Amino acid sequence: MTMENKEVQKAQTQAVEGNAERMERRPVYLPATDVYERDDALVVVADMPGVTEKDIEINLDNDVLTLTGRAEFAEPAGFDALYGEFEAGQYERVFTLSEDVDREGIKATIKNGVLRVTLPKSEKVKPRKITVQAE
Amino acid sequence: MWPVMNRWELETDPFRELQQWQRQMNRLFDGGRSVSRAFPAVNLWGNADEVRVAAELPGVDPGKIDLTVTGNTLTIEGERVPEAAGEQDVVYRQERANGRFLRTLRLPFEVDNDKIEALYENGILRITLPRSEESKPRKIQVQA
Numbered sequence: 398m399t400m401e402n403k404e405v406q407k408a409q410t411q412a413v414e415g416n417a418e419r420m421e422r423r424p425v426y427l428p429a430t431d432v433y434e435r436d437d438a439l440v441v442v443a444d445m446p447g448v449t450e451k452d453i454e455i456n457l458d459n460d461v462l463t464l465t466g467r468a469e470f471a472e473p474a475g476f477d478a479l480y481g482e483f484e485a486g487q488y489e490r491v492f493t494l495s496e497d498v499d500r501e502g503i504k505a506t507i508k509n510g511v512l513r514v515t516l517p518k519s520e521k522v523k524p525r526k527i528t529v530q531a532e
Numbered sequence: 533m534w535p536v537m538n539r540w541e542l543e544t545d546p547f548r549e550l551q552q553w554q555r556q557m558n559r560l561f562d563g564g565r566s567v568s569r570a571f572p573a574v575n576l577w578g579n580a581d582e583v584r585v586a587a588e589l590p591g592v593d594p595g596k597i598d599l600t601v602t603g604n605t606l607t608i609e610g611e612r613v614p615e616a617a618g619e620q621d622v623v624y625r626q627e628r629a630n631g632r633f634l635r636t637l638r639l640p641f642e643v644d645n646d647k648i649e650a651l652y653e654n655g656i657l658r659i660t661l662p663r664s665e666e667s668k669p670r671k672i673q674v675q676a
Binding site: 431444473 | 573574575576577578579582583584586588589590591592615618620621622623624625626627628629640652654655656
C-alpha cells in the first residue's frame, strides 16, 4: 500500500454543492476536523456544537464520505439579541477515502458536540506480521 | 450580496464599520462557511432583568470550564484537552484547536453572582445571569 492511496483527501466541495442551489436559507459550516490513521482504522473527529445524534447523517457513497449535522439552536423568547457570533445551521464535510475501508464496521458517536467516526481498515490491508521460519 | 454600507454608522464609527465590512468580505470569499474568530464563539441576549449567554465549546469537559463574574464582566476560561492520538498514529489533518482558552465579555449591567446558572449540553454552554437588585432602575417619586 503506497502513501498516496492511504491518504485521506478532502474531496472537492462540489461533491455536495454541485451547481444546485440550496432551498433553505441556513448557513453551512465547515466543521474543524481531525483525521488520523491508527493501525487498524481511520478516525475522523469533527466539531459540531449543538448537534445531537438524531440530527446527524453519515453517508458513504463509493469512496466519498459525507458528514452532515444539523445544529438546532433555540433563541430565548422575550430577549433582545445583543451580540451574536453563531446561529443554527448545517455542518458539512466531504472526504474521499482510500478504498480499503471495512464498510460494515464503520462506527460513529457524538458526545458534547464532537462527532467521531471510526472507519476500520479492511482485513486485507491491516499490517500483518509474518514470521520467517528457519529450515 | 454586496456588503451594505450604512452611511450613518460610517459617520459615527468608521473603524467599526470598516471591521464589519471586512468581515462581510471574508464571508463573501469563503462562501459564508467559516469566519475565523475567538474561541469560544458567543451569543448574547438580554432584557431588563437578565442576560443570557451561549458559548460554543465542543468537546470540552464541563468540569474544566471556569466562569467568573466581576461587576459586569463575565470571563469564560478553560482547557480543551487534545484527543489521545497514539504515537504510532499518522495524523492527516489537525484543525481542532486544543489548549487553554479565555474569553471576557462585558455585560450590559451588573449581575447577581449567587443566581448565575450554567448548563452544558451538546457542546454548547448556556449561562443565565440575572440582573442584580442594586443595578435595577428605580423609580423616584418627585415630591411637590
